[in-house]
Amino acid sequence: MSVQGIDQMLGELRSMSAAASGQTATPATDAAAQPDFGTMLKQSIDQVNAMQQAAQAQQQAFQSGDPEANLQDVMVSLQKASLSFQTMVQVRNKLVSAYQEIMNMQV
Template sequence: MSVQGIDQVLGELRSMSALASGQPVAKATEAGAPDFAELLKQSIDQVNQVSQGAQAQQAAFQSGDSDANLQDVMVSLQKASLSFQTMVQVRNKLVTAYQEVMNMQV
């Protein structure tokens, strides 16, 4: 997830928080920017692509492909694992933020 994407997610969370507390919402996003759902979907798709690429490299190594070496397979598997763990942590933070917004008194 890029810095711009994180800033956009934080902006969305701030605007939801302001809306829930009854404060006026300042719209600071640009007109052509993707919405939160689209950004989240793109991030999940990227994690999925990394995971599928790592699995393909692993299968090629296991089948004895001469182009696949152990170091590249291990690095790609670690990248896939790290990206998945990051996605899970982002999901946990989003669920926590959602619960906090829902628990706010209006």
């Protein structure tokens, strides 16, 4: 993995962290320009799905003996897919926990 790839991944992690904490990378003045929660959640799930499919395709290419597929890239993509899936599961757990807490509130 190149330094540029690592820098790009760190940038993505920082932007995801800022989005999760409610901050934005650039100050938004128009509330209508901000995506709603459902759209952001769907996009995140789609990204995780795409990463898993790409990792699986690389794994199958390596197993079939494709000379273009090397073991390092396959392992890195599998780990990225695994990490993104684990992150998605933790977000889901937090959402369920928040929902249960709200439902248990007395009005």
